[in-house]
Amino acid sequence: MNDNNLLIENLEVIKNCDKLLYDELVKYDLESYEVENVETELSVDNIKIVKAFINQFEWYFNSKYQAKNAVKEWADTLGKIESTAVICMFGMGNGLYLKEIMDRSYQSVIFIIYEPSIQIFLKVMKEIDLSFLDERVYISIDGINDNYFDAYFQTFTTYSNLSVCKYLCHPNYFECFKEAGKRYLQKVKRGIEVLEAYTNSDIRLSEAYYRNSIYNLKFLPDSSILEQIQKVVGTSIPNDFPAIIVSAGPSLKKNIKELKRVKNKAFLIGTDTALKGLFEESIIPDVIVTIDSNKNPKKFEDPRTDLIPMVCFETSQNVILEKHKGKKIFMNDTFGFGDEIFNKMGFTYRYWSGGSSVATNAYAMAMAMGFRTIILVGQDLAYTNNERHYEKGLGNSFYDNMNNDSIFIQVEDVNGEKITTSKDFKIYLDWFETEISLHEEIDTIDATEGGAKIHGSRILSLKEAIDAKCTIEFNMEEYMKNIPPLLNQEKRRELSKLIRDIPKQFETLSEDADKGFQLYKELILELETEKPDRKKLLKISKEIGEITDKIEITKTYKVAQHKLKAIEYIALSNLGISADDATEDALEVAKRGIVMMDSLRQALETIIPQVKQAVE
Amino acid sequence: MKELKVLLQECITLTDEIYNAALIEDRNQIRSKSAQLIHRLNDSFPIIIEAGLKISPVILERTEKLLGATEVGDSIGTMDIVRFEIKSILEEYLESIGETFE
Numbered sequence: 001m002n003d004n005n006l007l008i009e010n011l012e013v014i015k016n017c018d019k020l021l022y023d024e025l026v027k028y029d030l031e032s033y034e035v036e037n038v039e040t041e042l043s044v045d046n047i048k049i050v051k052a053f054i055n056q057f058e059w060y061f062n063s064k065y066q067a068k069n070a071v072k073e074w075a076d077t078l079g080k081i082e083s084t085a086v087i088c089m090f091g092m093g094n095g096l097y098l099k100e101i102m103d104r105s106y107q108s109v110i111f112i113i114y115e116p117s118i119q120i121f122l123k124v125m126k127e128i129d130l131s132f133l134d135e136r137v138y139i140s141i142d143g144i145n146d147n148y149f150d151a152y153f154q155t156f157t158t159y160s161n162l163s164v165c166k167y168l169c170h171p172n173y174f175e176c177f178k179e180a181g182k183r184y185l186q187k188v189k190r191g192i193e194v195l196e197a198y199t200n201s202d203i204r205l206s207e208a209y210y211r212n213s214i215y216n217l218k219f220l221p222d223s224s225i226l227e228q229i230q231k232v233v234g235t236s237i238p239n240d241f242p243a244i245i246v247s248a249g250p251s252l253k254k255n256i257k258e259l260k261r262v263k264n265k266a267f268l269i270g271t272d273t274a275l276k277g278l279f280e281e282s283i284i285p286d287v288i289v290t291i292d293s294n295k296n297p298k299k300f301e302d303p304r305t306d307l308i309p310m311v312c313f314e315t316s317q318n319v320i321l322e323k324h325k326g327k328k329i330f331m332n333d334t335f336g337f338g339d340e341i342f343n344k345m346g347f348t349y350r351y352w353s354g355g356s357s358v359a360t361n362a363y364a365m366a367m368a369m370g371f372r373t374i375i376l377v378g379q380d381l382a383y384t385n386n387e388r389h390y391e392k393g394l395g396n397s398f399y400d401n402m403n404n405d406s407i408f409i410q411v412e413d414v415n416g417e418k419i420t421t422s423k424d425f426k427i428y429l430d431w432f433e434t435e436i437s438l439h440e441e442i443d444t445i446d447a448t449e450g451g452a453k454i455h456g457s458r459i460l461s462l463k464e465a466i467d468a469k470c471t472i473e474f475n476m477e478e479y480m481k482n483i484p485p486l487l488n489q490e491k492r493r494e495l496s497k498l499i500r501d502i503p504k505q506f507e508t509l510s511e512d513a514d515k516g517f518q519l520y521k522e523l524i525l526e527l528e529t530e531k532p533d534r535k536k537l538l539k540i541s542k543e544i545g546e547i548t549d550k551i552e553i554t555k556t557y558k559v560a561q562h563k564l565k566a567i568e569y570i571a572l573s574n575l576g577i578s579a580d581d582a583t584e585d586a587l588e589v590a591k592r593g594i595v596m597m598d599s600l601r602q603a604l605e606t607i608i609p610q611v612k613q614a615v616e
Numbered sequence: 617m618k619e620l621k622v623l624l625q626e627c628i629t630l631t632d633e634i635y636n637a638a639l640i641e642d643r644n645q646i647r648s649k650s651a652q653l654i655h656r657l658n659d660s661f662p663i664i665i666e667a668g669l670k671i672s673p674v675i676l677e678r679t680e681k682l683l684g685a686t687e688v689g690d691s692i693g694t695m696d697i698v699r700f701e702i703k704s705i706l707e708e709y710l711e712s713i714g715e716t717f718e
Binding site: 057064066077171175 | 639640641688689690691692693695696699700
């Protein structure tokens with residue numbers, strides 16, 4: 001087979017296992033690409049091996065004598081590869097080392113390869129059969145798609161598999177490509193740091209989710225829900241009336257003053273971080289959206305926020321909800337008790353797939369209300385002029401504090417140039433683009449005048465958008481303030497009773513956790529006997545299964561689970577390391593089970609008095 | 617002859633140790649074991665001549681190659697040189713004095 005045939009076949013392999021890499025590779029004229037300083041030859045055991053001339057030295061990446069055997073011996077030094085492992089490897093060479101570890105691994109193992117040499121990669125593509133590659137392999141090539149490495153790393157590495165991941169280097173690669181090797185190590189190091197930051201943030205947020213969902217319970221009886229204003233555009237609100245979502249991107253300073261003329265000509269939605277800027281210009285939004293469970297209450301210091309209707313989650317920052325005296329409209333994020341209680345009372349209270357930022361949730365709300373024109377302002381989703389927010393130094397996330405390029409990516413900006421964005425912004429950008437493509441009936445206008453291009457939206461200046469779309473008069477402020485509470489007096493009493501019953505549900509959960517704890521104890525005792533009684537083991541396991549199922553379906557457990565996140569982190573941190581025999585494995589699982597049950601019992605000792613206090 | 621046998625066996629053991637160190641790219645071990653190997657080889661050359669055996673220029677050349685490979689950090693090259701280029705000659709010497717590696 002000639003070079004080009006193999007190249008075409010290998011490209012097809014890449015296309016099937018890593019479409020993103022394929023899309024990058026086909027941008028090059030690979031067939032006529034002249035590979036320099038890299039050659040192949042046959043080893044004594046008849047394997048096509050690669051050699052490269054780098055820094056006046058001839059480097060081989062496989063044994064010239066027994067290429068196959070050397071690879072096997074190398075793989076023997078790696079130890080056991082667990083089923084949940086992610087294998088990161090610097091260099092692919094001729095693929096022989098990669099193939100060996102793939103053959104030795106479970107189908108669930110993921111391989112992330114960082115290849116520093118495009119020359120070697122192309123030589124291999126042209127001359128070596130890569131049909132062994134499959135969808136488990138993600139290749140990132142220096143200078144082609146090396147920015148994907150971080151995304152792959154963060155996608156597949158979690159705190160539960162971190163301890164079983166392996167970070168390898170193809171023999172001779174590190175010496176040969178020292179600078180790229182340092183970059184690879186830096187990327188891995190940073191990837192682990194980001195993972196830890198996310199994990200810590202998850203643990204931190206979990207406590208906040210728990211706290212807020214408990215202490216916000218009291219607002220439910222007198223509040224409204226998003227379902228009450230679903231599809232109101234075209235009936236209660238004029239058909240072509242637009243919504244404007246104001247976010248706090250750095251471009252907001254360019255056009256914020258334009259918003260002064262939209263009062264009663266658009267539904268002005270202020271996201272929490274944009275409030276300060278709006279108030280400084282004396283612009284009062286018709287509604288505020290706040291979803292963050294740890295949002296800084298200082299954003300709500302201005303007394304003007306107190307009476308503006310607020311759209312929030314049950315897990316939104318309780319301190320903000322306490323201070324706010326106006327109408328509250330809840331959106332179901334499924335974490336709180338409303339999800340169960342309202343539905344039990346016969347109301348539809350559904351989960352709205354609103355992405356994960358306040359702006360995406362504001363957009364989901366506008367869609368739910370039926371707005372056909374949604375104008376985005378301050379929605380940069382990128383670091384316009386190296387700033388993240390409209391107000392300088394405001395709300396810096398950990399991204400801002402990390403001096404690295406590994407978590408930043410380049411995307412197209414509104415002018416067709418490149419702009420730097422972060423992974424979290426990219427997630428929001430993708431969310432917008434997906435929703436826009438799914439709802440072609442909505443005219444989404446990006447009037448940010450800067451930032452990342454939101455594909456599918458129309459790009460206009462805010463002035464143009466307002467001139468074209470804000471032509472109808474309607475008092476949205478009045479409309480929002482007049483939304484009635486969901487419940488009448490009688491239903492309110494019913495809801496209050498259901499809320500007062502919640503502590504009892506937690507007490508039942510505590511009893512079940514205790515039962516589970518005792519069962520795990522029995523299981524461990526039996527497993528530790530010289531000859532465990534199989535029948536008894538099965539009986540205990542069955543009972544554990546039943547009690548676990550009973551616990552896991554309850555809302556109380558889901559809420560308590562947030563408080564358990566830190567313990568779960570510890571219990572899961574070694575998950576994936578399997579013992580050498582089945583009894584040891586079962587013992588390990590039982591020991592973790594007992595830790596979780598005991599942690600749940602202990603957590604409930606704190607939770608129950610707090611819940612009682614919250615619902616009084 | 618016994619002294620030569622011990623020296624040659626020590627050299628063969630060192631080639632295996634260098635190979636294993638190169639397999640996991642343990643540069644410190646590669647360097648120190650290679651230095652030991654070269655030292656032992658130098659010790660063995662006068663005894664080889666004394667025994668009436670011929671020192672092949674190839675082994676001198678390969679020893680130099682090993683030095684070059686360890687210097688740049690070429691672990692694959694190091695593995696190939698010690699196992700397939702030096703060890704085989706050392707085994708031939710052992711055979712020629714009527715011994716085998718124990």
